[in-house]
Amino acid sequence: DTAVSQTPKYLVTQMGNDKSIKCEQNLGHDTMYWYKQDSKKFLKIMFSYNNKELIINETVPNRFSPKSPDKAHLNLHINSLELGDSAVYFCASSQDGTGNFGNTIYFGEGSWLTVV
Amino acid sequence: AQTVTQSQPEMSVQEAETVTLSCTYDTSENNYYLFWYKQPPSRQMILVIRQEAYKQQNATENRFSVNFQKAAKSFSLKISDSQLGDTAMYFCAFMKGQGAQKLVFGQGTRLTINP
Numbered sequence: 001d002t003a004v005s006q007t008p009k010y011l012v013t014q015m016g017n018d019k020s021i022k023c024e025q026n027l028g029h030d031t032m033y034w035y036k037q038d039s040k041k042f043l044k045i046m047f048s049y050n051n052k053e054l055i056i057n058e059t060v061p062n063r064f065s066p067k068s069p070d071k072a073h074l075n076l077h078i079n080s081l082e083l084g085d086s087a088v089y090f091c092a093s094s095q096d097g098t099g100n101f102g103n104t105i106y107f108g109e110g111s112w113l114t115v116v
Numbered sequence: 117a118q119t120v121t122q123s124q125p126e127m128s129v130q131e132a133e134t135v136t137l138s139c140t141y142d143t144s145e146n147n148y149y150l151f152w153y154k155q156p157p158s159r160q161m162i163l164v165i166r167q168e169a170y171k172q173q174n175a176t177e178n179r180f181s182v183n184f185q186k187a188a189k190s191f192s193l194k195i196s197d198s199q200l201g202d203t204a205m206y207f208c209a210f211m212k213g214q215g216a217q218k219l220v221f222g223q224g225t226r227l228t229i230n231p
Contacts, residue, residue, distance in 0.1 A: 031217070056218055102166075102168060104166060107161035
């Protein structure tokens, strides 16, 4: 069983469309994340949730809206897609991302979004 | 804000050789954690090794070991007896020890192991 799974793995869509990426983890972790990897391979955090509560919200356009229905799921919805949104989006999870634990963050396989 | 720098964009070695990837970081924190992640062509981000800043002993995982120099803020990864499967992008990452946890990544080093 995949520990952190995200769908779809590949997505090609037109500018202006709205799309969602879903993520699920079966590790029993409390904290989930979305990271973005751009065309130069640079990885940066976008959001993190702990037990369905938003705890990190980096400088991300309002067109990006995460939703966590329960602690095992964290979805990412993107409105009005732009060319610059083309990237690989990684979902990740850790045991507890709120304090002084340094828990290892485990990543999903990534969702490759291409906006044309 | 923390920054992580990997000064080697690309490296290439022969199979069975030893290779060292460098990483430096900048922080005013005293308590933090450091990680190396591997990203093969499949894109999966795989944890290679982690180091707690409060530990003086360098972490090791089989053929992978680190040289952690806290005063110099340096965290290099050594791969011994390199194998073709080690070909990947390698990312150094920093996590501070307090507050909401997140990884701050370096730019990555593309490592190629040649047969």
